[in-house]
Amino acid sequence: MSNDADLFELSAHRRLARDACWQLDVSGAHALLQRSDQSDPAALPEWRQDQLDRALAAVRVRDVNEEAIRLFGLTGDRERLTARPISILWPEQSRSVLADLLRALANGGPDAVETREIGVLGPLVDVVMTGWRAADPRCPDIVFVRLSGTLNPSSALLELEASQDRYRNMISSLPLPLLQVDARAAARMFERLRANGITDIAAYTRDHPELVEIACDIVLVTDANNEAVALFGAKDRTELIGPIPFVFAGTPGSARRVTIAHFQGIRNYVEDFQILTLDGRMLDVSLLMTFPVSGERHDTILMMMVDHTARLQAEAKLRQVENDFHRAARLSTLGELTASIAHEVRQPLSAILTNAETSQRWLARDEPNLPKVQQLTERISASARRASDIIGRIQDAARKREPVRTRLDLNEVVRQALLFVRHDSQDKSVKMTLTPGEDLPPILGDRVQLQQVVVNLLVNAMQAMRETERDHREICMVTAVDGPDMVELTVRDTGPGVPPADLDRVFEGFFSTKEGGMGIGLAICQSIVTSHGGRITAANHPDGGAIFRVTIPVATKA
Amino acid sequence: MSPAPLFAIVDDDEALRQALAELLEVSGFDCMTFADADAFLADYAPGRFSGLVTDLNLPGMNGQQLQQHIRLVDPRLPVIVISAQSDPAIRARALASGALAYLTKPINDQVLFRHLDAALSRFPPPTAD
Numbered sequence: 001m002s003n004d005a006d007l008f009e010l011s012a013h014r015r016l017a018r019d020a021c022w023q024l025d026v027s028g029a030h031a032l033l034q035r036s037d038q039s040d041p042a043a044l045p046e047w048r049q050d051q052l053d054r055a056l057a058a059v060r061v062r063d064v065n066e067e068a069i070r071l072f073g074l075t076g077d078r079e080r081l082t083a084r085p086i087s088i089l090w091p092e093q094s095r096s097v098l099a100d101l102l103r104a105l106a107n108g109g110p111d112a113v114e115t116r117e118i119g120v121l122g123p124l125v126d127v128v129m130t131g132w133r134a135a136d137p138r139c140p141d142i143v144f145v146r147l148s149g150t151l152n153p154s155s156a157l158l159e160l161e162a163s164q165d166r167y168r169n170m171i172s173s174l175p176l177p178l179l180q181v182d183a184r185a186a187a188r189m190f191e192r193l194r195a196n197g198i199t200d201i202a203a204y205t206r207d208h209p210e211l212v213e214i215a216c217d218i219v220l221v222t223d224a225n226n227e228a229v230a231l232f233g234a235k236d237r238t239e240l241i242g243p244i245p246f247v248f249a250g251t252p253g254s255a256r257r258v259t260i261a262h263f264q265g266i267r268n269y270v271e272d273f274q275i276l277t278l279d280g281r282m283l284d285v286s287l288l289m290t291f292p293v294s295g296e297r298h299d300t301i302l303m304m305m306v307d308h309t310a311r312l313q314a315e316a317k318l319r320q321v322e323n324d325f326h327r328a329a330r331l332s333t334l335g336e337l338t339a340s341i342a343h344e345v346r347q348p349l350s351a352i353l354t355n356a357e358t359s360q361r362w363l364a365r366d367e368p369n370l371p372k373v374q375q376l377t378e379r380i381s382a383s384a385r386r387a388s389d390i391i392g393r394i395q396d397a398a399r400k401r402e403p404v405r406t407r408l409d410l411n412e413v414v415r416q417a418l419l420f421v422r423h424d425s426q427d428k429s430v431k432m433t434l435t436p437g438e439d440l441p442p443i444l445g446d447r448v449q450l451q452q453v454v455v456n457l458l459v460n461a462m463q464a465m466r467e468t469e470r471d472h473r474e475i476c477m478v479t480a481v482d483g484p485d486m487v488e489l490t491v492r493d494t495g496p497g498v499p500p501a502d503l504d505r506v507f508e509g510f511f512s513t514k515e516g517g518m519g520i521g522l523a524i525c526q527s528i529v530t531s532h533g534g535r536i537t538a539a540n541h542p543d544g545g546a547i548f549r550v551t552i553p554v555a556t557k558a
Numbered sequence: 559m560s561p562a563p564l565f566a567i568v569d570d571d572e573a574l575r576q577a578l579a580e581l582l583e584v585s586g587f588d589c590m591t592f593a594d595a596d597a598f599l600a601d602y603a604p605g606r607f608s609g610l611v612t613d614l615n616l617p618g619m620n621g622q623q624l625q626q627h628i629r630l631v632d633p634r635l636p637v638i639v640i641s642a643q644s645d646p647a648i649r650a651r652a653l654a655s656g657a658l659a660y661l662t663k664p665i666n667d668q669v670l671f672r673h674l675d676a677a678l679s680r681f682p683p684p685t686a687d
Binding site: 386 | 581
């Protein structure tokens with residue numbers, strides 16, 4: 001490439017190792033740089049800010065040497081800098097000096113050489129900027145700019161460089177996807193908007209959606225660490241270096257929200273959104289951005305992304321496993337209650353059969369008693385409905401289903417659960433009493449799951465009392481309001497109680513003192529109660545027996 | 559003339575209790591129904607009932623306890639136990655305690671009547687003196 005050769009020649013000729021060289025294309029900036037009048041060059045006017053911006057935006061980079069990349073703190077590769085406007089790469093303090101120099105060259109002859117002093121630039125002091133036009137007449141719009149100076153021996157600057165190295169190391173080794181972003185161009189655009197009296201950026205971007213696009217196109221990703229490369233499915237770092245819109249491609253609207261946050265001078269911006277990776281995956285990530293405040297370098301906005309996809313998938317899977325587990329536990333409880341359930345269904349079936357036989361007897365008489373038959377068939381229907389309801393309840397309890405939250409009366413939940421264990425408790429001579437609290441506020445929960453909690457507690461209590469004398473087997477349930485936000489259910493038995501050492505462990509899965517017990521009943525209770533925002537605790541009553549206390553938040557008033 | 563035989567039915571399930579009462583009625587038996595053992599015992603007087611049909615699973619005093627109690631206070635009163643359970647051990651225990659029969663639900667009406675007839679023939683209602 002001939003331009004490379006030119007640059008090499010230039011460096012070699014000057015023999016100044018730390019000279020930074022720029023090769024610029026000013027073809028787009030003629031109109032802005034050339035003076036219309038031919039008055040004294042010394043009387044060139046001061047730059048107006050907008051003229052300066054427009055002029056430098058029209059000057060494009062053709063090439064730079066490595067020294068320039070280092071000196072100007074440019075990020076990205078040499079070829080990626082090509083064709084970029086010099087306006088977004090040149091430091092603020094010396095932009096007008098550069099513009100002056102380019103304007104002088106544009107208005108001078110082909111052999112003109114212009115020199116300007118710009119003082120400090122990075123680690124250099126006494127920096128002199130020299131510019132001249134390409135010697136080759138075929139390239140009239142190519143301008144070379146060389147910067148030379150002496151290295152500031154101040155240890156502070158060396159320290160700064162070292163800290164910048166450390167900073168780069170930190171970014172590259174941080175185990176989180178990180179993008180470094182240069183948003184200076186957008187910041188300048190925002191300054192102009194503010195100068196024009198625009199303060200409500202949300203309204204402005206609604207009316208001018210193109211502003212967001214423009215702002216994004218001029219904001220550049222200048223560095224990316226390996227984690228970011230992996231997150232975005234890029235082949236290497238360079239694929240991510242460049243304009244920022246790819247970051248927002250997965251979530252329409254996110255670019256606008258970030259633009260608004262930047263404009264408003266918010267320090268930190270956080271958004272959960274989705275990214276579309278370069279290899280076409282959608283990922284759930286949290287975006288965390290820290291915007292610079294005035295006085296800080298605007299070229300280093302850090303964008304951190306935390307990938308939640310794996311976590312969300314794991315959570316979904318865990319929920320599924322939990323549901324399966326709950327179902328297995330429900331089925332095992334139902335299995336333990338088979339006799340009770342069979343009894344519960346047989347009761348109405350028995351009534352149906354007897355009523356049907358009685359009806360036939362009435363009908364078989366010489367003068368059939370039809371009013372009796374009608375009464376009996378009505379009772380048959382009622383019992384059949386009852387049998388059907390019981391079967392429905394059992395199916396509900398056994399079915400694999402997603403939890404459904406509805407407003408429930410805790411007393412009703414307890415009463416329905418009691419039906420499952422009523423005959424089991426009669427078989428085992430366990431006296432069960434429910435003292436329902438009055439005017440309990442409704443709770444929001446899954447009926448079947450909460451019934452399961454009650455059934456498990458009752459089955460647990462009955463099993464705890466298997467060594468208790470039959471006359472003394474008792475379960476007392478009490479529901480009550482517990483403060484303004486909770487309702488509670490206590491289940492007390494007259495068994496031996498829980499050994500104090502085990503009180504903390506009874507809710508652990510697979511903790512059981514029963515022979516043949518799975519030890520998951522109470523673990524299930526805890527998991528269900530917790531998922532309802534409540535608590536379950538175990539204690540021993542001072543007069544003997546275990547007491548389990550469940551609290552559930554009341555439903556917020558809809 | 560002796561009074562019409564009166565049977566007592568004790569079952570906590572209202573539908574079944576009513577159904578049994580209707581069944582006895584269509585066959586010309588008089589009966590009274592009770593929801594639990596205590597209600598029955600409150601109405602009980604020696605010689606008042608010709609037989610007791612009781613469910614085994616009752617709240618409070620269960621059918622077996624009731625049967626044992628009756629055996630002490632009125633050994634001549636025939637007891638027919640009905641239950642949804644067909645557990646042979648429970649059945650054997652009920653019969654060993656002197657139950658006339660152990661019937662599982664759903665109740666076969668003909669079997670029930672056979673036992674009610676047997677109760678009446680083995681233990682005829684007391685004559686009014």
